Amino acid sequence: HDYRQEKTGIALGIVAAPSAILLPLGVGDPSLVWDLTLWAAAASFLHSLGMLGLYESVDWWDHLTHTLSAGVLAAVFYPASLVATQFRPGTSEWTLAVAGVTVGLTFTAGIAWELLELVARELGERYDIEPVLVHYGRRDTVLDLVFDVVGAVLVVAFDVRLFLPVVERYPETAGVLLTGTAVGCAIGILALTAAIIALRQME
Numbered sequence: 001h002d003y004r005q006e007k008t009g010i011a012l013g014i015v016a017a018p019s020a021i022l023l024p025l026g027v028g029d030p031s032l033v034w035d036l037t038l039w040a041a042a043a044s045f046l047h048s049l050g051m052l053g054l055y056e057s058v059d060w061w062d063h064l065t066h067t068l069s070a071g072v073l074a075a076v077f078y079p080a081s082l083v084a085t086q087f088r089p090g091t092s093e094w095t096l097a098v099a100g101v102t103v104g105l106t107f108t109a110g111i112a113w114e115l116l117e118l119v120a121r122e123l124g125e126r127y128d129i130e131p132v133l134v135h136y137g138r139r140d141t142v143l144d145l146v147f148d149v150v151g152a153v154l155v156v157a158f159d160v161r162l163f164l165p166v167v168e169r170y171p172e173t174a175g176v177l178l179t180g181t182a183v184g185c186a187i188g189i190l191a192l193t194a195a196i197i198a199l200r201q202m203e
Contacts, residue, residue: 039162043069062140063147070106070151071160077178078102078155079164084174101178103152108185110148114141115192122199 046065054061081101087094118141123129154160167174 039068039072039075043072063143066110066144066147067151067154070110070148071155073109074102074106074152074155075160075162077105077152077181079161079167080174080177082161082164083167083171084178099153099156102156103149105178105181105185106152107145107149108182108189110145112185112188112192114144115189115196117141119192119195119199122196126199126202 043065046061046068050061050065078098081098082089085094085097085101087097
């Protein structure tokens with residue numbers, strides 16, 4: 001089965017996500033919606049090119065896509081952590097908390113994604129189908145996670161606040177977003193790990 005249509009659909013869904021999320025919330029700032037849509041489109045476009053062969057032919061292409069994709073996630077986590085932290089803004093504790101939450105959640109989401117790729121590979125091998133996601137091995141996984149962290153660190157270092165207007169409008173959701181993401185990723189990691197173990201025991 002050729003999964004190019006599914007992969008294209010996923011990419012288009014990512015591009016449409018900023019508008020689909022922000023407009024119903026009443027966020028009418030065109031520059032905000034445009035910036036986020038452009039960033040999501042860039043990440044999806046680079047990933048699509050990679051799936052067409054650049055991941056195999058260009059060594060650093062995967063690093064670029066992971067840095068940018070992680071940056072998109074971090075651009076959400078960073079302003080949420082700016083609002084949600086209980087420390088006084090400007091203090092060293094506040095800075096460490098904001099950086100730690102942003103990088104930590106981005107890294108955790110990256111782990112969940114890598115496990116999802118591994119599950120896709122296991123399913124593909126077991127049922128002899130082309131996986132929607134491709135897992136390239138342990139070394140690639142480690143490098144992917146390293147560049148996920150790089151993307152998050154760049155967002156913190158350059159103080160990227162694209163989502164801040166949304167978070168400030170709905171400050172009560174900042175903590176819910178961060179906690180929900182942490183819990184969701186933890187559950188996902190446990191479930192995916194269990195799935196991998198189960199699939200390998202079935203061999």
